[in-house]
Amino acid sequence: MAEGPAKLINNTEDVVTEALDGLVHCYPHLVRLDGFPEVKVVLRRDVQQGCFRKVAVISGGGSGHEPAHAGYVGQGMLTAAVCGNIFSSPPVNSILAAIRAVTGPPGCLLIVKNYTGDRLNFGLAAEAAKAEGLKIEMVIVEDDCALPPPRGIVGRRGLAGTVFVHKIAGAVAEEGGTLEEVKAEAEKAALNIGTMGVALSLCTWPGLKASARMRAGQIELGLGIHGEPGAMLSNMQPVEDIVSHMLETILSKSSGYLTLKGGDKVALMVNGLGGTSQLELLIAAWNASTLLEVKWGLRMERAYVGCFMTSLNMAGISLTLMKVDDCILKRLDAQTHAPGWQNPLSFSGSRPSTGNIRPLPQPPQEHEESVSRPQELTKLGTVMEAAITAAANVLIDMQQDFNKWDEVGDADCGSTLARAARGILEDLKTRYPLNDAATTIRELGRTIGIHMGGTSGALYDIFLRAAYAHLKGVPHIKPSDWVHAFEAGTEAIKKYGRAKRGDRSMLDALLPAVDTLKEHVVRGRSNPVTAFLEAAKAARFGAESTKHMDAQAGRASYVNKAVSQGQPDPGAMAVAAWLKAAATAVERTLSAM
Numbered sequence: 022m023a024e025g026p027a028k029l030i031n032n033t034e035d036v037v038t039e040a041l042d043g044l045v046h047c048y049p050h051l052v053r054l055d056g057f058p059e060v061k062v063v064l065r066r067d068v069q070q071g072c073f074r075k076v077a078v079i080s081g082g083g084s085g086h087e088p089a090h091a092g093y094v095g096q097g098m099l100t101a102a103v104c105g106n107i108f109s110s111p112p113v114n115s116i117l118a119a120i121r122a123v124t125g126p127p128g129c130l131l132i133v134k135n136y137t138g139d140r141l142n143f144g145l146a147a148e149a150a151k152a153e154g155l156k157i158e159m160v161i162v163e164d165d166c167a168l169p170p171p172r173g174i175v176g177r178r179g180l181a182g183t184v185f186v187h188k189i190a191g192a193v194a195e196e197g198g199t200l201e202e203v204k205a206e207a208e209k210a211a212l213n214i215g216t217m218g219v220a221l222s223l224c225t226w227p228g229l230k231a232s233a234r235m236r237a238g239q240i241e242l243g244l245g246i247h248g249e250p251g252a253m254l255s256n257m258q259p260v261e262d263i264v265s266h267m268l269e270t271i272l273s274k275s276s277g278y279l280t281l282k283g284g285d286k287v288a289l290m291v292n293g294l295g296g297t298s299q300l301e302l303l304i305a306a307w308n309a310s311t312l313l314e315v316k317w318g319l320r321m322e323r324a325y326v327g328c329f330m331t332s333l334n335m336a337g338i339s340l341t342l343m344k345v346d347d348c349i350l351k352r353l354d355a356q357t358h359a360p361g362w363q364n365p366l367s368f369s370g371s372r373p374s375t376g377n378i379r380p381l382p383q384p385p386q387e388h389e390e391s392v393s394r395p396q397e398l399t400k401l402g403t404v405m406e407a408a409i410t411a412a413a414n415v416l417i418d419m420q421q422d423f424n425k426w427d428e429v430g431d432a433d434c435g436s437t438l439a440r441a442a443r444g445i446l447e448d449l450k451t452r453y454p455l456n457d458a459a460t461t462i463r464e465l466g467r468t469i470g471i472h473m474g475g476t477s478g479a480l481y482d483i484f485l486r487a488a489y490a491h492l493k494g495v496p497h498i499k500p501s502d503w504v505h506a507f508e509a510g511t512e513a514i515k516k517y518g519r520a521k522r523g524d525r526s527m528l529d530a531l532l533p534a535v536d537t538l539k540e541h542v543v544r545g546r547s548n549p550v551t552a553f554l555e556a557a558k559a560a561r562f563g564a565e566s567t568k569h570m571d572a573q574a575g576r577a578s579y580v581n582k583a584v585s586q587g588q589p590d591p592g593a594m595a596v597a598a599w600l601k602a603a604a605t606a607v608e609r610t611l612s613a614m
């Protein structure tokens with residue numbers, strides 16, 4: 022068994038060749054050259070050896086950076102990609118094979134990331150191809166801005182900005198540009214690109230453990246894409262600070278790598294390094310685009326957010342900026358069939374200059390009845406306020422307990438309830454017409470509809486709507502009206518949620534409470550306050566009994582039954598908690614009057 026984290030790998034020796042086979046099987050416009058495992062070349066199916074009528078554009082390098090480089094093969098981008106082993110430059114013979122396979126009379130441009138191995142192997146192959154009579158040119162991309170000048174004989178590293186060069190060169194070639202024209206536009210783009218990366222965790226090679234270089238909570242700024250150490254280690258910081266530091270480094274006047282002035286147009290690439298969610302990439306994109314426009318006064322004309330040049334499974338991002346003009350924008354927007362560029366979050370076309378927020382649609386006027394807290398509270402209003410406050414507070418206090426009991430679900434039940442409770446406490450200050458019980462119940466539902474979300478949010482909304490329907494228009498609400506409203510709410514949860522008693526849900530607390538309320542109030546066994554307290558006890562008893570039930574409702578029903586054994590249902594425990602808090606508050610408030 023291989024060391025390191027679990028991976029979808031059959032055999033560590035075959036990771037690159039199997040991935041390339043996956044690519045050419047799934048994208049019919051691609052083929053590969055024979056010659057595995059030494060020759061790993063992917064090329065366009067429609068290009069035949071020796072007779073391609075356009076300039077061929079070839080790039081490549083070590084593997085582990087997918088979708089680079091083979092993912093960029095397709096009409097409008099690369100004609101062929103030459104892949105090495107993981108993080109290792111491809112050998113001269115493979116590069117030469119790719120050149121021979123796609124180069125026709127117009128010649129071939131090689132786009133090479135600046136690493137010694139790549140420069141040497143691609144350089145040797147270029148010389149050999151020229152000796153065979155082919156027209157070959159080479160553009161080297163060195164977009165890394167992390168390390169200050171002078172960079173000595175090795176120069177700066179080639180990073181994700183190379184993908185912009187692929188796109189531009191591919192678009193010029195597709196349009197029928199000569200080798201000189203393709204090279205000139207690729208070179209101009211390469212000179213106007215800056216990139217910087219940050220790692221939140223290091224990548225793991227297939228079958229190996231990650232290096233122990235970074236401690237938990239640390240980040241590495243200015244890294245390369247091969248797991249090599251970055252420019253500096255730092256403690257984790259807010260995304261905005263990280264992104265701001267990266268942009269400052271890229272745009273640093275002292276390094277002079279990418280000189281831009283206010284009003285200049287740029288394209289932004291937020292590149293995931295292989296282990297970062299789209300959610301995080303978009304957060305970084307939000308911070309970067311705002312800073313570019315507000316702090317630097319640049320005009321962000323295009324943004325590309327996704328994985329373009331990865332480093333196996335490294336968590337982190339790189340940011341690339343490219344100075345653009347109308348000609349470059351046209352190249353970026355040109356159509357391509359390359360699967361790696363067809364990223365769902367890539368965007369072509371002009372960004373509108375106006376804001377990107379629309380006002381919330383308002384309900385029709387007649388549905389918007391304005392309500393507010395009365396100046397003076399009646400006895401009913403005072404009791405309502407005490408009960409609502411107590412119920413909301415207990416949901417906030419017990420948030421962690423509910424989340425813990427929801428570990429068999431998705432561990433968010435407490436957070437969902439506490440979110441609603443905070444909204445209720447806020448609206449209680451100004452919105453609820455507490456002396457009007459029915460409308461207050463309706464408004465509680467409205468607060469829940471705005472703040473809560475989740476399954477239980479919908480169910481509480483349903484509960485309160487049904488209860489309101491029952492109380493609406495009743496001139497003097499009697500205890501039995503409350504009981505029937507409570508029952509109507511519970512029945513609505515049953516109807517819409519499709520659960521029943523014993524299914525391990527909030528109904529296992531609500532239904533015993535309904536039974537007790539009916540027993541005590543409707544049949545007149547005790548006074549309404551005692552009935553309320555007894556109902557809370559019955560709810561607690563019912564909630565505790567869920568410890569021995571298998572979940573049939575909610576997310577908990579998807580998990581292995583053994584997992585939930587011994588834990589109560591969080592939704593049922595929450596019902597018991599707020600019922601008890603409200604009943605106790607009612608008793609306390611009434612006895613103080």
Ligand SMILES: Nc1ncnc2c1ncn2[C@@H]1O[C@H](COP(=O)(O)OP(=O)(O)OP(=O)(O)O)[C@@H](O)[C@H]1O
Nearest residue numbers: 434475476477518520526527574575576591592593
């Ligand atoms: N069909 C249902 N009927 C009654 N109660 C339900 C039902 N489904 C879930 N619940 C209650 O909701 C509680 C979970 O609420 P929560 O809002 O966390 O739901 P979830 O299933 O995790 O969904 P989400 O992730 O959308 O929040 C459960 O403990 C259970 O008491």
